[in-house]
Amino acid sequence: MEETTQPTSNSKAGKGLGIAGLVLGILAAVLSFVPCLGMYAFFPGIIGLVLSVISFVQANKAGTAKGMAIAGIVCSIVGCAIAGWQYSKISAGLEELKDGIEHLDTAKLRMDMEDAVKSITDSLEAH
Numbered sequence: 001m002e003e004t005t006q007p008t009s010n011s012k013a014g015k016g017l018g019i020a021g022l023v024l025g026i027l028a029a030v031l032s033f034v035p036c037l038g039m040y041a042f043f044p045g046i047i048g049l050v051l052s053v054i055s056f057v058q059a060n061k062a063g064t065a066k067g068m069a070i071a072g073i074v075c076s077i078v079g080c081a082i083a084g085w086q087y088s089k090i091s092a093g094l095e096e097l098k099d100g101i102e103h104l105d106t107a108k109l110r111m112d113m114e115d116a117v118k119s120i121t122d123s124l125e126a127h
Contacts, residue, residue, distance in 0.1 A: 014058030014069060017051045021072030024048030028079025032086065039087035045080035048072055 028045030032038040052072030059066045 011062070011064055013062035013064055014055035014066075015064075016055075017058065018055035018066075018068035018072060021048045021050075021052030021055055022068050022075065023072075025052060025072045025075030025079060028083065029075045030079075032079045032082035036090070039083050039090060041079045041083040042087070045076045045083060049076035049080065052076060 024044045025048040028041040028048055031044070032041035034041075049072075052069050056066055056069035056073065059069055
């Protein structure tokens, strides 16, 4: 006797988690393109990825459609990747700014300003 793998009576296995994972994945993908806020898309992306993977496993066991879970996984990964890239660029920029501020020679800047003011006042007195 052959056994066939028919979908069980629970044909909606993982569907709710798949929808939630897809929504969070889309939110992460869209939010990741917002300048300076995109790095925070990592959080809904991770949650969406976890929910989508759980949905995929449940749908695979039940033999039901897995399209929404796969779409949620893809959107979540894209959102997390872009958010991680944006975080790395912002961190690198802040480090460069910090290094520039540390190397700023304020005493030389002050002397240059005093010399400029003195040369302007000397030229004004000469006329």
